[in-house]
Amino acid sequence: QSVLTQPLSASGAPGQRITLSCSGSSSNIGANSVSWYQQLPEAAPKLLICGNNERPSDVPDRFSGSKSGTSASLAISGLQSEDEADYYCAAWDDRLNGLVFGGGTKLTVL
Amino acid sequence: QVQLEESGGGVVQPGRSLKLTCEISGFTLMNHAMHWVRQAPGKGLEWVAILSYEGSHEKYADSVKGRFTISRDNYKNIVYLQMDGLRVEDTAVYHCAKDRNGVYYYGMEAWGQGTTVTVSS
Numbered sequence: 526q527s528v529l530t531q532p533l534s535a536s537g538a539p540g541q542r543i544t545l546s547c548s549g550s551s552s553n554i555g556a557n558s559v560s561w562y563q564q565l566p567e568a569a570p571k572l573l574i575c576g577n578n579e580r581p582s583d584v585p586d587r588f589s590g591s592k593s594g595t596s597a598s599l600a601i602s603g604l605q606s607e608d609e610a611d612y613y614c615a616a617w618d619d620r621l622n623g624l625v626f627g628g629g630t631k632l633t634v635l
Numbered sequence: 636q637v638q639l640e641e642s643g644g645g646v647v648q649p650g651r652s653l654k655l656t657c658e659i660s661g662f663t664l665m666n667h668a669m670h671w672v673r674q675a676p677g678k679g680l681e682w683v684a685i686l687s688y689e690g691s692h693e694k695y696a697d698s699v700k701g702r703f704t705i706s707r708d709n710y711k712n713i714v715y716l717q718m719d720g721l722r723v724e725d726t727a728v729y730h731c732a733k734d735r736n737g738v739y740y741y742g743m744e745a746w747g748q749g750t751t752v753t754v755s756s
Contacts, residue, residue, distance in 0.1 A: 527679065560742045562680070569730055569749060570672075570680060575742025613680050617740045623696050624670075624682035624740050 528553060529614055529627035536633040542602040545630050547614030549595050553625055557617040559597040561590055564611045564629075573612075574599060601632075609634045637661040637745045639731050644750030647721055655716040655750060657731030662745075665689070665709040668734040670743055671716045673727035673752075683729070684716065688737040699725075721754045728752075 530548040537543040547559065561574040572581055574590035577597065589600045597616075601608055614627040643655040657669070671683040684705040686693045693705055704717040714731050728751050732743035 558741070562743075564680075569746040570732075570743070571746070572742050572744045575735060575744075579742075581742075581744060611679075615680075615682070621697065623694055624685070626680045626682060629679040 527628040528618060528621070528625035529616065531612075531614060531627035531630045533628070534631045534633065536635055537601075537604045538635045539604055539606060541604045542600065543604055543632070545599045545601075545612050545614075545632070547597045547599070547627050549597075549616060549625075551595060552620035553595075553616040553618040554592065554597055555595040556619050559590065559592050560615045561588075561597075561599045562613045562615065563608075564613065565607075566610070570613065604634055606634050608632060637733070639733065639745060639747035641729060641731055641747045641750035644729065644752045646753045646755060648756055649722055649754055651721055652717070652719045653721060653752060655718065655729055655731075655752070657714040657716075657747060659712045659714070659731075659733070662733065664707070664712050664714075666737055668692075668736055668738055668740070669705075669707060669714045670732045670734060670740075671703075671705060671714075671729055672732055672743070672746075673725075673729045674749075675724075675727040678727075681727070685734070685740060686714070687739075692738055718752070721752075723754050726752060726754050 562570040577592040728749040730749040733745040
């Protein structure tokens, strides 16, 4: 049981826009910024978003993050086949005094 | 080119110890906090530990607290994870990762490919 809650799976057609959700509490998402990671099959995770909505320079602007209260979202526009991967949210938890991840959402591009 | 390369994994019996090594290149280690993150077979990501740039600020997941120790040698460009009292549930691929920040978590912007630890009798 992960501290941050993500749907197990999501799917979309090429070109579509999809939003992945991440739900937490006042001690993690409510108090600290959220990051998002993409993990392609058999690969190490890659940072997509940090600081709720900051995108590293090597991440396409099709990816965007947002946060409201104790929930966060990752939006992917112009869905491509290479976006098929597992996506994880993460945030520091002040109560646990550690970093917590969501269980991950497996994104399928139809 | 930023690179992180983990080593030291292997098969070990419950209760024994193992020390993982993460050798970095392409960036100045002393400017960044460093993490260890693990992934059990078929499971999601689990954060293990963080150590600040100068080594004064360290935090651990409850699941490893008191058994694992993170350390670093900024001159040798190496980060370590000493794992004592290993349990079957510690079986995972262990990744080291570089934070964008020097002290606190902000985002792990570079990762190694990982080293596999299997704890089994």
